[in-house]
Amino acid sequence: MSSTPPAVETDGLTKRFGDFTAVADLDLRVDAGGVVALLGPNGAGKTTTVRMLATLVAPTSGSATVCGHDVVRESDAVRQAISLTGQFAALEDNLTARRNLILMAQLRGHGKRAAQTIADGLIDRFDIGEFRDKLIKGLSGGQRRRVDMAASLVTQPELLVLDEPTTGLDPRSRMVVWETVRDLVGEGVTLLLTTQYLEEADALADRIVLIDHGREAASGTPTELKARIGEQRVDVVAVDAAGLERIVAALDGRFEISVNRGQRTVSVPAPDETIALTEVAGAIRDAGVPIDEIALRRPTLDDAFLTLTGHPPTPEKPDGARSDDDVAEEIAA
Amino acid sequence: MSTVTAPTIELPARPGSVVRYFRETGLLVGRALRTIPAVPERLSDVTIQPIVFTLLFLYVFGAAIEIPGVPRYQDYLLPGLIGQSLAFGVIGAGVATANDFSSGVIDRFRSLPVTRLSVISAQVIGQVIEQILGMTIVAGLGLLLGWEPHMSAVEVLGLIALILLGLTAFTWFGVLLGMLVRSSDAMQGIGFAIVFPLAFLAGTFVPIEKMDLIPRTIGEWNPISTLVAAVRQITQGVHATGSWPLEHPVVAMVLWCLVIIGVCVPIALRRFQTTSAA
Numbered sequence: 001m002s003s004t005p006p007a008v009e010t011d012g013l014t015k016r017f018g019d020f021t022a023v024a025d026l027d028l029r030v031d032a033g034g035v036v037a038l039l040g041p042n043g044a045g046k047t048t049t050v051r052m053l054a055t056l057v058a059p060t061s062g063s064a065t066v067c068g069h070d071v072v073r074e075s076d077a078v079r080q081a082i083s084l085t086g087q088f089a090a091l092e093d094n095l096t097a098r099r100n101l102i103l104m105a106q107l108r109g110h111g112k113r114a115a116q117t118i119a120d121g122l123i124d125r126f127d128i129g130e131f132r133d134k135l136i137k138g139l140s141g142g143q144r145r146r147v148d149m150a151a152s153l154v155t156q157p158e159l160l161v162l163d164e165p166t167t168g169l170d171p172r173s174r175m176v177v178w179e180t181v182r183d184l185v186g187e188g189v190t191l192l193l194t195t196q197y198l199e200e201a202d203a204l205a206d207r208i209v210l211i212d213h214g215r216e217a218a219s220g221t222p223t224e225l226k227a228r229i230g231e232q233r234v235d236v237v238a239v240d241a242a243g244l245e246r247i248v249a250a251l252d253g254r255f256e257i258s259v260n261r262g263q264r265t266v267s268v269p270a271p272d273e274t275i276a277l278t279e280v281a282g283a284i285r286d287a288g289v290p291i292d293e294i295a296l297r298r299p300t301l302d303d304a305f306l307t308l309t310g311h312p313p314t315p316e317k318p319d320g321a322r323s324d325d326d327v328a329e330e331i332a333a
Numbered sequence: 334m335s336t337v338t339a340p341t342i343e344l345p346a347r348p349g350s351v352v353r354y355f356r357e358t359g360l361l362v363g364r365a366l367r368t369i370p371a372v373p374e375r376l377s378d379v380t381i382q383p384i385v386f387t388l389l390f391l392y393v394f395g396a397a398i399e400i401p402g403v404p405r406y407q408d409y410l411l412p413g414l415i416g417q418s419l420a421f422g423v424i425g426a427g428v429a430t431a432n433d434f435s436s437g438v439i440d441r442f443r444s445l446p447v448t449r450l451s452v453i454s455a456q457v458i459g460q461v462i463e464q465i466l467g468m469t470i471v472a473g474l475g476l477l478l479g480w481e482p483h484m485s486a487v488e489v490l491g492l493i494a495l496i497l498l499g500l501t502a503f504t505w506f507g508v509l510l511g512m513l514v515r516s517s518d519a520m521q522g523i524g525f526a527i528v529f530p531l532a533f534l535a536g537t538f539v540p541i542e543k544m545d546l547i548p549r550t551i552g553e554w555n556p557i558s559t560l561v562a563a564v565r566q567i568t569q570g571v572h573a574t575g576s577w578p579l580e581h582p583v584v585a586m587v588l589w590c591l592v593i594i595g596v597c598v599p600i601a602l603r604r605f606q607t608t609s610a611a
Binding site for chain 2 (some may be wrong): 054055058076078079082083084086090091092094095099103104106107108109110111114117118135137151155250
């Protein structure tokens with residue numbers, strides 16, 4: 001088999017805006033066919049990384065290649081290989097959804113007729129039909145995101161980059177985006193996605209890179225990372241101290257419990273979600289103990305940061321107020 | 334969601350960079366023009382504004398101003414209004430560019446394998462087309478209200494060519510300002526602080542000869558005065574005096590435009606090519 005260059009390979013990639021270091025010495029690799037998630041809070045450097053890969057900003061030092069092409073020296077080749085969907089839906093607000101798709105296809109090099117065919121295909125595929133002739137500025141966040149993703153697929157990119165594809169979306173729209181991403185991955189699209197949600201990285205990626213202050217804090221498969229962060233668990237909260245002891249008595253021996261007396265909580269690891277939840281609930285019902293709450297808890301981005309970096313995800317703020325990468329960029333420019 | 338099948342239409346062979354430049358510029362100008370029906374108010378600075386200025390100056394000041402050697406104020410005013418439109422076009426182009434370039438869609442274009450020059454060229458051409466509308470309104474209204482230019486057919490063509498060149502140069506300058514400033518509010522501020530006074534210190538509405546030294550010197554060397562003097566010379570046969578550009582306005586205007594374009598285009602391109610910038 002001929003050796004395909006990795007879809008993304010960075011070596012000491014660094015970006016500074018004035019005194020603010022957005023990305024520091026990042027070594028990142030996405031193999032062809034892989035799905036990598038950059039996970040981190042706002043301001044961690046995810047968007048700046050993506051913008052360097054998409055040739056929108058130049059690295060301060062270090063290097064990066066996309067599909068074997070250097071982002072600085074061969075930016076035109078990079079732009080032919082990569083397709084970026086930005087965090088803020090980058091569409092022409094004052095054109096219709098269909099017009100936007102046709103324009104993007106034409107700018108990629110398709111003729112008018114082909115561009116229309118492609119746009120109509122994408123309209124079917126992303127369920128845009130209902131609002132295809134509406135101006136983008138009149139669409140909901142979820143609808144925009146669908147058009148935005150469709151716009152990234154007017155040609156089959158060698159690398160698809162989705163920058164926070166579900167930030168700000170309602171849960172239903174998020175599910176639609178996830179389904180689409182899974183479909184694309186099923187087709188073999190190489191994907192780099194950024195997200196603030198551990199759950200999202202876990203659901204979509206086969207490799208997660210945790211970014212903290214522009215640096216890689218940890219990386220691995222979702223399973224590896226979750227093993228380090230701690231699995232999901234069932235938490236049972238007692239109504240009072242006496243109740244807590246009765247819950248302990250009911251569960252101890254049958255489950256591997258840990259007790260937090262300060263919070264009147266008993267935790268049971270739940271690798272198999274619903275089975276653990278129903279079994280724990282059943283044991284408590286059999287014992288007839290009143291409880292305050294029973295819930296399945298998943299580790300969050302906060303848990304991941306606490307475990308893997310030793311501190312909660314607190315982005316460095318270049319000027320105190322807002323702190324996403326774009327702001328840092330504006331301040332420095 | 335329906336089962337996904339990738340679009341299977343193959344991309345045609347990639348043409349050379351010159352062909353791509355023209356094709357992409359055309360597509361992007363089309364994009365700019367197609368958005369107008371959604372935001373018709375964007376055109377107010379080339380429609381309502383010039384109409385208001387023409388009427389205000391003709392009927393408010395025109396009654397009180399007497400220009401030596403030009404019996405009818407319309408004949409003095411209209412070349413001035415054409416110069417003023419050119420100047421205000423800088424503000425219009427800058428504001429439009431600042432708005433456009435702060436929206437995500439320009440980043441999307443920049444992430445596509447599109448010639449960088451075509452994105453800025455399209456911005457300039459779109460703005461020039463809007464300014465042509467403004468100029469046409471000013472000239473048309475002027476003719477309705479009694480402006481009597483005296484020109485041969487060749488002179489008409491020459492005048493149109495000169496104004497188009499001026500529009501192109503000034504719009505490049507405005508687009509560059511908009512790219513550098515990146516906020517439409519700041520661009521408005523620059524417009525009022527610099528462009529607005531320059532538009533008045535150009536022999537636009539009253540002669541500059543009797544002004545104090547500083548405003549007179551600005552007026553003598555201001556590129557807007559050069560255009561105004563050129564238009565006056567071509568349309569009314571009135572020759573300005575005071576400085577070399579005013580005495581040779583057509584040649585001076587062509588030189589001004591070439592210098593402005595020669596300076597603005599490379600800076601704008603460099604600015605846009607952030608990839609190679611720090």
